[in-house]
Amino acid sequence: MEAFALSGLRLRLQILWAALGPLAGGLLLASFALGLGMAWHLGSLQVQWRALEARLQALAAVGAARHADDAAAPAARLRAFEASLGDRATVTQHLARVFAVARRSGLVLERGEYRLTEDAEGGFARYRIVLPTRGSFLAVQRFSQALLAELPFVGLESLSLQRRSVGDGELQAQVKLVMYLGPPAGAAR
Numbered sequence: 001m002e003a004f005a006l007s008g009l010r011l012r013l014q015i016l017w018a019a020l021g022p023l024a025g026g027l028l029l030a031s032f033a034l035g036l037g038m039a040w041h042l043g044s045l046q047v048q049w050r051a052l053e054a055r056l057q058a059l060a061a062v063g064a065a066r067h068a069d070d071a072a073a074p075a076a077r078l079r080a081f082e083a084s085l086g087d088r089a090t091v092t093q094h095l096a097r098v099f100a101v102a103r104r105s106g107l108v109l110e111r112g113e114y115r116l117t118e119d120a121e122g123g124f125a126r127y128r129i130v131l132p133t134r135g136s137f138l139a140v141q142r143f144s145q146a147l148l149a150e151l152p153f154v155g156l157e158s159l160s161l162q163r164r165s166v167g168d169g170e171l172q173a174q175v176k177l178v179m180y181l182g183p184p185a186g187a188a189r
Helices: 002-084 086-106 138-150
Strands: 114-121 124-135 152-165 172-181
Touching: 002 138, 086 138, 086 172, 124 138, 138 152, 138 172
Parallel strands: none
Antiparallel strands: 114 124, 124 172, 152 172
């Protein structure tokens, strides 16, 4: 009986093949291949999904650690700022260094203006210096670079250059500097 059932199934498949032709067989084969491809792709997507979930968890852990660091960052930045301030007790030595850098750079300094302003809220002072100078452009450039390298608590606020005539090699320059100074010795920060 079993042989008869198998031959009946075989006969039906042959009739179906004859009726529908090779096109139906090709469609059947293509759908089978598509089903296999989709199953493989679904497995690949599941692997990618698990990898993305792991990456998201790792990024969340990094973000939590960074947030903890950010809470301590303002205090660390404040300590670094306070450590970078110049010593107020040695302002005259700082000015002597400014003048020495100007001489080494080839600048002629004229009479300057000096003004100390306190920043009570910030706990530091700004010592503003306006220096009218004469010299070449290269001398002004060397002075600016050397001064900022030698005195890291000095900022170049502005620089104004003027030439009397087109062919004149000497510039009239006005250099505005700011020294950022810490509180007086013994004062609480």
